[in-house]
Amino acid sequence: MHASEKLTGIQELTREALHDALDLARSRGWTIHEPEWKALLHQGACFALYVDDELVSTITTIRQGDVCVLGMLLVKDTYQRRGIGTSMMRHAMARLPVRSFALAATSMGAPVYRRIGFIPRGRIIQLHADHFDGPSADINLPSVRPGCSHDLAAMASLDTTAYGWPRGEAMAIAMQISRRMVVDTSQDGQILGFGGIRDHGAGSLVGPLTARSPSAASRVLAALCQGAQEPITLQIWANHHELLAWARAHGFQETASLTYMVHGPVPVGTGGYQFAPLSGALC
Ligand SMILES: CC(C)(COP(=O)(O)OP(=O)(O)OC[C@H]1O[C@@H](n2cnc3c(N)ncnc32)[C@H](O)[C@@H]1OP(=O)(O)O)[C@@H](O)C(=O)NCCC(=O)NCCS
Numbered sequence: 616m617h618a619s620e621k622l623t624g625i626q627e628l629t630r631e632a633l634h635d636a637l638d639l640a641r642s643r644g645w646t647i648h649e650p651e652w653k654a655l656l657h658q659g660a661c662f663a664l665y666v667d668d669e670l671v672s673t674i675t676t677i678r679q680g681d682v683c684v685l686g687m688l689l690v691k692d693t694y695q696r697r698g699i700g701t702s703m704m705r706h707a708m709a710r711l712p713v714r715s716f717a718l719a720a721t722s723m724g725a726p727v728y729r730r731i732g733f734i735p736r737g738r739i740i741q742l743h744a745d746h747f748d749g750p751s752a753d754i755n756l757p758s759v760r761p762g763c764s765h766d767l768a769a770m771a772s773l774d775t776t777a778y779g780w781p782r783g784e785a786m787a788i789a790m791q792i793s794r795r796m797v798v799d800t801s802q803d804g805q806i807l808g809f810g811g812i813r814d815h816g817a818g819s820l821v822g823p824l825t826a827r828s829p830s831a832a833s834r835v836l837a838a839l840c841q842g843a844q845e846p847i848t849l850q851i852w853a854n855h856h857e858l859l860a861w862a863r864a865h866g867f868q869e870t871a872s873l874t875y876m877v878h879g880p881v882p883v884g885t886g887g888y889q890f891a892p893l894s895g896a897l898c
Contacts, residue, residue: 624664626662628661630656630657632663632670633653636687639672639689646848652675654791655677655896658677659676661687662674664702670691671694672689673703674704674706677785678711679780680782681715682780684896685707685716686719686894690703715879716878716879717876718876719874719898720876725874729876732878734876737852737886738872739851739872740850741849742869743868746846747843747847749837758799758800758801762811764790766798767790769806773825778884790811793811794812795811795839797835798835799835807826807828807831808824809835810824810839811823820847821848822894824836824839825889825891829855829857829890833857836890840865849862850891850895852875852890873895
């Protein structure tokens with residue numbers, strides 16, 4: 616950092632800084648989803664670093680019970696490799712009253728987290744389709760219907776089984792930021808799976824996607840994507856070969872991968888039920 620630059624120290628990232636944070640994210644090539652940032656700024660503890668009144672780094676955190684999910688770690692490209700990313704992580708972790716942390720790391724972030732003591736626990740494959748080559752809008756999926764607030768308790772219960780700890784905040788945010796949520800149900804009305812789709816840049820992003828079986832997951836995914844005219848991005852946990860094959864067969868191609876990393880005693884849950892996270896920043 617140049618001697619004349621005024622580093623104001625790490626401070627709270629406030630809602631008023633939303634537009635600066637979005638600009639920083641855009642400058643790093645990230646696709647913007649404003650409602651997700653808004654939810655994090657309203658409901659999480661978020662931090663910022665300014666130099667000469669310019670926002671040069673952000674990090675968001677959202678507490679989900681005893682686990683805190685860290686996200687949106689961004690450092691302006693001209694300030695990289697000076698220890699800012701590491702300091703932001705240490706600052707955020709020291710201020711949160713939990714011992715367990717989780718995050719989804721890009722290939723740039725993973726070495727920084729590894730040095731701080733995070734260990735990899737899974738991989739998320741990102742896929743993209745400019746045109747969804749799937750079931751046309753008139754194909755009937757009888758067990759799938761729109762999800763609504765009455766389903767929240769049953770969805771939250773399935774989510775707790777999937778992840779291993781209650782993540783009420785993540786479920787509430789999923790309801791809040793999704794354009795559409797759907798549930799797959801058994802004949803007696805039990806929820807077998809659920810998922811959401813939301814705006815993502817010029818297209819849409821699917822997540823969360825949680826289900827008791829790969830077949831329920833693919834029905835939910837088909838219903839979410841059905842009739843889409845816009846590009847769609849998926850983030851699927853890498854252990855789900857069947858769903859990945861389904862996605863590839865319907866026009867999706869792999870574009871990137873994220874590493875799910877944990878620090879401290881983060882429960883394992885029923886990994887087979889987790890098909891897609893809500894997002895990188897919310898896991
Ligand atoms: C990933 C990211 C946040 C890292 O930020 P950063 O401020 O560069 O991180 P740090 O400086 O703490 O560490 C990065 C590297 O610089 C090195 N470094 C730290 N201080 C240094 C210094 N004074 N001189 C030289 N190198 C230094 C670190 O050892 C580390 O090296 P390594 O990657 O070879 O292991 C930043 O590159 C970024 O915003 N990338 C785009 C968005 C992204 O992918 N974010 C992660 C989301 S999970």
